[in-house]
Amino acid sequence: MIYFKLFLEFFHIGLFSFGGGYATLPFLYHIADVQKWYTTKELTDMIAVSSITPGPVGVNVATFAGFKTAGILGSLIATTSVILPSFIIVIIISKILEQFKHNKYVRSVIYTLKPAGCGLLAAVGVDMFINNINIPGMILLAGLFFASLTEKRDPLFYLAVSALVGLIAGFFNLTG
């Protein structure tokens, strides 16, 4: 039964997440709250791993959450069902591409969905910030923030720097 539930939850993520891989995070946090398949702390670790492994973060984190919930079969179901809605939708849209692009209702809905997806992610960002930050973390975050202002950098740059800083901070027991 867990497999069917897993399918439903991840299908629903694929259907409603809007604005890229990180847009799946609000839904994954919601699952942690409601279904209790994993804790929010575990999810934060999963996101960290997903960011440094190959592939789209959304796929990584779905695979991971599925694995955590119900092993390899769980990850297969989670990954397939998170992609299935967009697969169906994209195929349909490809067939009626011209109508889709010029339909006024479609445009209007995309116009309102984009800020909504952004708002959801911002809420997760604030939540993660409040739950994970301490003073040394704040300093690291401020440093990364200023680094991001000076020029556009590869995401791996931030992850590599923060992993290194984490390792060093660990030696001085600053990671809390």
Added chain:
Amino acid sequence: MEKTLYQIFKTFFKVGILLLGGGYVILPLLQAELVEKRNWIDDNELCEYYALGQSVPGIIATNTAIFVGYKLKKTAGAIAATIGITLPAFISIIIIAKVIQEIIQLEFVQSIFWGVGIGVLILIFLAIKEMWKKSIVDKFTCAIFFLVFTLSACFKAPPAALIILSIFIGIWIEYQKKIEHGENEE
């Protein structure tokens, strides 16, 4: 280069391996592989598929892959592209997930995770900034942003409910415009 299903799979598999730290780097990767190396589509088409990939629900990287795959070889091409871009992520997580549960107990690994967690925060912040630039274009979109943000952050409203709410707002706006427009014409 020939557009066989295997070639499509291989191309997206390669892109899937090179995708690190978020789907936002997919555009230059696809440009190099699909446009420059293989000449399967041109720059304009790629940008259009990428934009469309953001206009449908789901993960942008896979959405773009499905669009391009379909364009190259219909549904079979879309399946090949989807499996190609997903497989590296799937395999690497399966391999790592087992190991990680053991090593995460180690203290120095915990420290690294602590650091990477902060790094992820900045990536999320950058993602929000990027989305903000593309989505908040006037007072109205700004209002939707804060409405959804508040309902989600303060009231823990289910994300799907908020998405459905904004779909209805979108339809309602267009409907209102139509009514006004209709009245003006008469």
